[in-house]
Amino acid sequence: MRVDERVAVVGSGAIACGLAATASANGQVVLWARSDSSAERARKTVEKVCSKMEADVDAGRVTVATDLDALADATIVVEAVVEDLATKSSLLQDVAARVGDSALLATTTSSLSVAELAQASGRPDRFVGLHVFNPVAKMKLVELAFPDAATEETRERARALCLALGKEAVEVPDIAGFVVNRLLFPYLFSAVTLMEETGLEPKAIDTCMALGAGHPMGPLALIDYVGLDVSKAIAQSTGTPIPATIDQLISEGALGKKSGRGLYDYSD
Numbered sequence: 001m002r003v004d005e006r007v008a009v010v011g012s013g014a015i016a017c018g019l020a021a022t023a024s025a026n027g028q029v030v031l032w033a034r035s036d037s038s039a040e041r042a043r044k045t046v047e048k049v050c051s052k053m054e055a056d057v058d059a060g061r062v063t064v065a066t067d068l069d070a071l072a073d074a075t076i077v078v079e080a081v082v083e084d085l086a087t088k089s090s091l092l093q094d095v096a097a098r099v100g101d102s103a104l105l106a107t108t109t110s111s112l113s114v115a116e117l118a119q120a121s122g123r124p125d126r127f128v129g130l131h132v133f134n135p136v137a138k139m140k141l142v143e144l145a146f147p148d149a150a151t152e153e154t155r156e157r158a159r160a161l162c163l164a165l166g167k168e169a170v171e172v173p174d175i176a177g178f179v180v181n182r183l184l185f186p187y188l189f190s191a192v193t194l195m196e197e198t199g200l201e202p203k204a205i206d207t208c209m210a211l212g213a214g215h216p217m218g219p220l221a222l223i224d225y226v227g228l229d230v231s232k233a234i235a236q237s238t239g240t241p242i243p244a245t246i247d248q249l250i251s252e253g254a255l256g257k258k259s260g261r262g263l264y265d266y267s268d
Helices: 014-026 036-052 085-096 114-121 152-164 180-198 202-212 219-226 228-238 244-251
Strands: 007-010 029-032 062-065 076-079 104-107 127-132 141-145 168-171
Touching: 007 014, 014 029, 014 036, 014 062, 014 127, 036 062, 076 085, 085 104, 085 114, 104 114, 104 152, 114 127, 127 152, 141 152, 152 168, 180 202, 180 219, 180 228, 180 244, 202 219, 219 228, 228 244
Parallel strands: 007 029, 007 076, 029 062, 076 104, 104 127, 141 168
Antiparallel strands: 127 141
16 A cells, blocks of 8 residues: 555444454554444444454554544545445545545445446546455455546556455456356355255255355355345345345344344344
8 A cells, every 4th residue: 555545434334344444554544434323333343353353453543433524634435334326326425525636435335336336426537346355354355346437546556455455356347246246146045045945954054065065154154144135135236036035034124143133043
């Protein structure tokens, strides 16, 4: 990363906090949260993530703010809020109005059009899709997707940011789901369909894939980890059929690990 880059992260969820914690290895970071309660949760999450990392990170270098004007001095702003086009577009417009003309804007979208978000920001020449994976502290891959208008300087700075974060960047086309999710979600939801058709317990299917295919996590546990609502949104964007079980669980508020129940029950 260039020594004069100042990173800010917009959002307070797992991805945002993981990014802020990881970026703290390179200096001061600003993290924006929408409310005081979100800000407090974000502070605790950043501290927890930093405490588990071996890198030279420091939660004390992460300033959590609830005023978007706190981003004014940032030279790279990474948006990491809910996977909704209207929400992201509106927030990116607000951010663009508060930062300098040379600031780089990035989105962590996993399924939306980078080109559309770039246009919404008003800065398509200084925009990049920066798809990191959860948990950010451990996952090495970043899928980089650029809008056509992105300048070579934008591309170079995005690559340098990934390197500074200790990640390996792979440039991918701006298509729904990029590479990983485009290939992953048909597999994940086929596991749900198999469960429906056979009556197998989730643990049986996951054990087969973990031990038989060498996967670190079974497909049904992974859906719960990602969140059923998020998984459904990604599947819709990639044209993956959504099993009835997923819709039923979402209607019951069973969104996976974050809600205490999903395809598994985490209440114990």
